Amino acid sequence: MSTAITAEGVSLGYRGHPVIENLDLVVPPGKVTAIVGPNACGKSTLLRGLARLHPLSAGRVSVDGQDIGSLSRRQLARVLGMLPQSSIAPDGVRVAELVARGRFPHQGWFGRHNSHDDEVVMRSLEATGVADLAERRLEELSGGQRQRVWIAMVLAQETDAVLLDEPTTYLDVTHQLELLDLLSDLNAERGTTVVMVLHELNYAARYADHMVVMSGGKIAAQGAPGDVLTVESIRSAFALEAEVIPDPVTGGPLVVPKGRGRRGHEATLS
């Protein structure tokens, strides 16, 4: 079973400053969706709105047809996992302990763990390849390992859809690819609907089934990466002159930016 996420007429903003107005989005169930766009285009705000971390000023978001506004936070957390950009780990916390906190929405008042919780935690650690680190302290791990642990925590929530806000930030190129491979595997093996905000266009093109390009709080283009990433769409959304050539590894689109010096005069969008 795959989870569909839909936004209808959604507006989001900060203190009266609208960031997104009247946006519609259908996230294809069981697929990997990447949201890309220039800084301040509203992509993170949109993701936060989908996860109800940011209040909607208009419209509705539904998960499997159910309005998320009608669910309790706990109910929502059982169907939708979200890894925000800012996460803090308390000093000295151990990997297994942190992942176990992902069980929160399934637990009662006092947070007692049962053997099912233990099983899910173990499975999540194994799925993200950090099972052998279970008893290590989080601060002893490398950035890449740490990010895997956070993803294990979201997996422990046992949701059929996972939202991730720039999961590859601060990782080196090897670990970025490793992490995206991991998410891609989870999607393939479990049918988990994955929605992620990414900065790197070429990774988005390589790993996403569905790509959403945002610009100025609106969806500028969406669809298969090959259809969406064109010279024109990149120019209008990012104000960037680029060549799009076939990726020698995958055959998909590969964006090769030309850089500031050759930017055309028409690229005056902010």
Next chain:
Amino acid sequence: MQTLGEAAAPAQRRGLVLLAALVLVLAGVVLSLALGVREVALGESWRALTDPVVGNVDHAVIRGQRVPRTVIALLAGAALGLAGVLSQGITRNPLADPGLLGLNAGAALGIVVAATAFGVVTPIGAVWFAFAGAAIAAVSVFAIGHGRPIQLALAGATLTALLTPISNLILFRDVDALNQLRYWAVGALNGRDADAIVVLWPFIAVGAAVALFAAHRLNGLALGDDVAAALGQSVGRTRAIAGVAIICLAGAATALAGPIALVGLAVPHAARRLVGSDYRWIVPLCALLGPVMLLTADIVGRLIKADELEAGVVAAILGAPVLIAVARGRRVAGL
């Protein structure tokens, strides 16, 4: 599954730490009843509790003085330890304690106002004013701070900076108020009105129950507001629940024993050192280590012969090294 077997070891160790803390509390209670300026044999102390003889001075000292101050040390110690860990948990600020949230300044002003405006000069009368002052200060801080960590700390510091000079201004003009506050402010456990225990213990009991309930939620909050919300927590509700508990606990403790510093600050750090970062273990341990610290402070103060040293003063002297040890440790308490 092997990894989870290994995880059982820390759980066992944490259980032992909790047990050891409980033993220390009991030892502290026994010593608190047995030791003092007046030398009373241990057997006689026990008889004072089980089979008191009217007119026996030893028995009168035990029942009239040592029992109340021991009970106050237990209640106020547990309350301050719990209020401290909740304050740090909801603000994610390792420097937070009820004092930082403005409760002490509020309580002090309450006592000053009681003496000046209402002529209340008995300790039992002042208790309600202290409690009300602490509660009003805390509610204001929560209202101003909107429940956001840094804003809470700023609001608390601002309120303290505002209220303290007001208290001082009144004190300089009113000698009754000065006497009343002086007595309250040093944090002495002796000579406190035993009646205050009777009216204040329910607040501490309720606060402690709420604290234990909130522990699990603090674990989520420790990962940041966004992660906590994504895990299904209503972050504002968690802060409100913990805020009510802090007001009950710190309000009652401060009214009971004065503005005892460092217990609320040092105990949570010590607890974290002993059982790690899981609030489901830290919170109950704080409820035990608080009394251990305050009982120890009170006993040590009593043993400095001739002139007793107030528990609040000794607690500060004992608490400082704990905090210094924490600060010098490899893991400075980033929350």
